[in-house]
Amino acid sequence: MKFRKISIQDYNELVPYFKNQKYPLCSYSLPSLLSWQTKAYHPVAALEADSLIIAADYIHQTELRHLILPLSPERDWTPEELHKLCLDSGFPAIWFVPETWLEKVDQEALQNFFTVEEQSAYTDYIYAKEDLAELKGRKYAKKRNLISQFERNFSEDRIDIRSITKEDTPECLDFLEEWCRERKCDRDPEADMACEKIAAANAIELIDNTEFRGLRLSLDGRLVAFGIGNRLTADMGVLHFEKAMGSVKGLYQYFDRECCRRLFSEDILFINKESDMDEPGLAHAKSSYYPIRKEKSFVLTLL
Structure with a gap:
């Protein structure tokens, strides 16, 4: 999976993937994603079928590298698909997963592939x-x-x-x-x-x-x-x-x-x-x- 750094120049290309965006956490705002960039951190993205995959890449604090939930106007990803995505992408964690998403997903399948921890600082x-x-x-x-x-x-x-x-x-x-x-x-x-x-x-x-x-x-x-x-x-x-x-x-x-x-x-x-x-x-x-x-x-x- 090939990721590339994203910036304002990519805005119009990325907008369609946020159509009908339903996650209620602020991290799923496209303009905000493009704003949060520093010398030590930048967002990267890749396309996978009908979905946009966004990750946070850290230059020094590599333990913080993570994905967010894939964005697609068509479908939701299953725990098994997310597991494969993490393996293929090289990012071992998915951050900013809303409680509303967890409530709908197959819990047994989720626990087969991931540990789940609350991020209290990001409520x-x-x-x-x-x-x-x-x-x-x-x-x-x-x-x-x-x-x-x-x-x-x-x-x-x-x-x-x-x-x-x-x-x-x-x-x-x-x-x-x-x-x-x-x-x-x-x-x-x-x-x-x-x-x-x-x-x-x-x-x-x-x-x-x-x-x-x-x-x-x-x-x-x-x-x-x-x-x-x-x-x-x-x-x-x-x-x-x-x-x-x-x-x-x-x-x-x-x-x-x-x-x-x-x-x-x-x-x-x-x-x-x-x-x-x-x-x-x-x-x-x-x-x-x-x-x-x-x-x-x-x-x-x-x-």
Whole structure:
């Protein structure tokens, strides 16, 4: 099986394999797959009959090399077929296997070929879009109060919120650098936050050429927040990146509400806000928006 590195130049060729994509984990977003590339890691792909096979190739941490579930608009793969795929490809594990997939598959066949382990760091938080866009009810009272404080401090004429265009790229990249300095995310170039910074920068560059949609917010002419999302499944969107200056009280809560109102079409009923990477602070922040469920991720490893 011959794999090749994939990039934005391959986008139009790969899109058909994501038609009717039904896996609810954020890892199955094509624009996101193309965004997450660093000097140490890049996605590779191969075609096998009617399916697209995507793998993560690591230059140094070779023990992390893995496949994700094959993507096909026509069919699902059986455990036996996945076993053969791992052997033929040289990748010993399949990451980001949704719990919904595990529930449907032949368990006896699966256990004949793989060990199954939960990846708690990659459990995605799923929300009802209406909850995030409206913030109704007592449980969201603190969010509404913070938004009210923000709106009292900044009149409408001081707030500029609109879609990100190609012309906004330099300004968005400069803001991303400022956001990272605030959080010292460049201290370790291999750490999650540093890698996420690279992915977010790549995503900004891809907005005009993919299904990514971006939203930006400026206060008094200064960019202070941006968000990027896209469709994941027939009724679910994913909010991949959402950055806001922490020094402005209520800004994040206001901007998050606007992202959920503006970035996703009416037929999107659910929003995936990705995982917490087992970081307690991030887990608390995501839980404070009351997800309707958490979509667990599992890894299948060859026996």
